[in-house]
Amino acid sequence: MANASNFLSKNKSVVLYGIFLAILLFLLKWLELRFMIMDHAFEIYAGSIAIIFTALGIWLALKLARPKTILIEKKVFIEQSETFVLDEKELSKLNISKRELEVLQLMSEGLSNQEIALKLFVSLNTIKTHNARLFEKLEVKRRTQAIETAKRLSIIP
Amino acid sequence: MANASNFLSKNKSVVLYGIFLAILLFLLKWLELRFMIMDHAFEIYAGSIAIIFTALGIWLALKLARPKTILIEKKVFIEQSETFVLDEKELSKLNISKRELEVLQLMSEGLSNQEIALKLFVSLNTIKTHNARLFEKLEVKRRTQAIETAKRLSIIP
DNA sequence: TTAAAAATCACCCTAAAGTATGAGCGTCAA
DNA sequence: TTGACGCTCATACTTTAGGGTGATTTTTAA
Numbered sequence: 001m002a003n004a005s006n007f008l009s010k011n012k013s014v015v016l017y018g019i020f021l022a023i024l025l026f027l028l029k030w031l032e033l034r035f036m037i038m039d040h041a042f043e044i045y046a047g048s049i050a051i052i053f054t055a056l057g058i059w060l061a062l063k064l065a066r067p068k069t070i071l072i073e074k075k076v077f078i079e080q081s082e083t084f085v086l087d088e089k090e091l092s093k094l095n096i097s098k099r100e101l102e103v104l105q106l107m108s109e110g111l112s113n114q115e116i117a118l119k120l121f122v123s124l125n126t127i128k129t130h131n132a133r134l135f136e137k138l139e140v141k142r143r144t145q146a147i148e149t150a151k152r153l154s155i156i157p
Numbered sequence: 158m159a160n161a162s163n164f165l166s167k168n169k170s171v172v173l174y175g176i177f178l179a180i181l182l183f184l185l186k187w188l189e190l191r192f193m194i195m196d197h198a199f200e201i202y203a204g205s206i207a208i209i210f211t212a213l214g215i216w217l218a219l220k221l222a223r224p225k226t227i228l229i230e231k232k233v234f235i236e237q238s239e240t241f242v243l244d245e246k247e248l249s250k251l252n253i254s255k256r257e258l259e260v261l262q263l264m265s266e267g268l269s270n271q272e273i274a275l276k277l278f279v280s281l282n283t284i285k286t287h288n289a290r291l292f293e294k295l296e297v298k299r300r301t302q303a304i305e306t307a308k309r310l311s312i313i314p
Numbered sequence: 315t316t317a318a319a320a321a322t323c324a325c326c327c328t329a330a331a332g333t334a335t336g337a338g339c340g341t342c343a344a
Numbered sequence: 345t346t347g348a349c350g351c352t353c354a355t356a357c358t359t360t361a362g363g364g365t366g367a368t369t370t371t372t373a374a
Contacts, residue, residue, distance in 0.1 A: 028203075049203050050210040057214020097350060110302030113331065125353050132333070133350095142360085143301060143331075145267030254320060269360070282323050285362070290320095292362080299330085300361075 024052070087154035094137050094155075101155065103130040108147040108156050244311035251294050251312075258312065260287040265304040265313050 028049075091101065099120075106116045113127045120127070131143065140146045150156045248258070263273045270284045277284070288300065297303045307313045 049206050053207045053210040054214040054217070057211040058217060059214075060211070061215040061217075099351065107301065108305070110297065110299060110305040112299060112329095122351085123353055125355085126351075128332070129352080131331080135332080140267065141332085142267055142269060144264065144304065147301065147304070148265070148267040256321065270362095271360080279321085280323055282325085283321075286322075288361080289363070298362085 021056075084157040085154070090153045091155055094153075096134065096137055096155070100130050100134050100137075103127060104134055104146065104150055105156050107131075107143050108150065241314040242311070247310045248312055251310075253291065253294055253312070257287050257291050257294075260284060261291055261303065261307055262313050264288075264300050265307065 096104070102120065103116055106119060111119070113131065114124055117124045117127045131146075134146055135141060135143075138146050138149050140149055147156070253261070259277065260273055263276060268276070270288065271281055274281045274284045288303075291303055292298060292300075295303050295306050297306055304313070
């Protein structure tokens with residue numbers, strides 16, 4: 001859509017130029033006929049043409065050249081929850097298992113160990129074991145630190 | 158590599174202009190020949206000069222013009238940490254004091270109550286009292302929930 | 315100035331979290 | 345098949361977190 005109008009506006013210049021050129025040529029022709037200087041001042045004539053057309057070329061080029069600088073800064077505000085992509089590299093680097101990640105996510109939602117255990121149909125002790133391994137792998141001492149670190153590393157949203 | 162085709166597509170108008178010019182000149186020539194107005198040699202010469210210098214002008218303009226148009230499309234995914242603005246309305250609505258907010262922030266950084274106490278030069282019991290009030294105001298039961306809720310409400314980054 | 319809110323701290327108790335160690339079971343690749 | 349790994353669970357213990365209550369001292373606002 002923008003291409004079409006763009007092209008038109010550019011072509012308009014071409015058309016204008018063409019008209020201008022025609023007028024100019026006819027003017028020159030008229031001058032020729034009027035003063036009959038063709039044979040005597042040929043160099044002047046040719047020089048004029050050269051200068052005029054050079055200027056025309058420059059004008060045309062500048063006119064048709066693309067706008068100087070278009071800096072489109074597209075700011076995309078998207079919430080983390082929408083944007084979140086799990087950093088699998090980090091995950092495998094830290095060697096965190098699926099189950100551990102699951103526990104970590106529930107932990108970050110504010111669930112207690114008991115609640116996590118109930119949700120995952122396992123015992124409280126199992127969750128504690130997962131936690132211990134998680135803290136070891138994330139090199140932290142508390143669940144709050146684990147959450148903080150995991151979020152920073154894009155392991156959880 | 159891509160420059161050549163790029164140049165062509167970008168300067169389609171210029172090429173079109175050249176063709177238009179040629180057609181125009183030939184048209185004029187044809188008119189001349191048809192009506193036998195002038196000597197042919199000069200016309201061809203002048204036309205050549207016009208074409209050459211127009212091309213020169215275009216070339217000059219394009220060559221000397223400022224560096225190619227820079228079109229930057231910058232997608233800025235603004236991170237929470239950069240964007241964070243404290244929701245003061247929520248804060249006053251919940252009636253959370255400055256000190257409590259301070260404790261909440263340190264809490265969210267993964268610090269233990271003891272560490273927070275040391276950092277703020279107060280006793281552990283004081284922190285516990287702050288916590289209790291915080292949990293009450295945020296209507297949560299655990300620090301992890303407090304952090305989760307506070308982040309959701311934009312009370313902490 | 316005076317009441318209300320904020321900040322401080324203590325004590326006691328319970329609940330939850332975290333540590334350490336050991337072990338059973340299933341899967342999957344070498 | 346064997347050994348590494350993941351998941352599970354247990355017991356025992358320590359530490360931290362949280363609840364309840366009461367109290368003192370600043371700060372702040374009416």
